[in-house]
Amino acid sequence: xFGLGMPELxxxxxxxxxxxxxxxxxxxxKALGKTLNEFKEGMKEIKTDVKKAEESKESKKD
Numbered sequence: 001x002f003g004l005g006m007p008e009l010x011x012x013x014x015x016x017x018x019x020x021x022x023x024x025x026x027x028x029x030k031a032l033g034k035t036l037n038e039f040k041e042g043m044k045e046i047k048t049d050v051k052k053a054e055e056s057k058e059s060k061k062d
Contacts, residue, residue, distance in 0.1 A: 004012075020028060 016028075017025060
């Protein structure tokens with residue numbers, strides 16, 4: 001995971017806790033998770049569009 005071990009992740013979590021406070025961390029985590037899911041869905045759509053374009057190009061070629 002990007003070369004980060006458990007000690008590094010704990011330090012990052014501790015710093016985030018100090019900066020944002022315990023009340024905000026769940027909200028930030030939820031927003032981050034939602035953003036990552038939307039990004040993954042967008043990447044899937046792009047891959048599908050590229051695949052369809054390639055298939056269309058190949059069928060026109062024949």
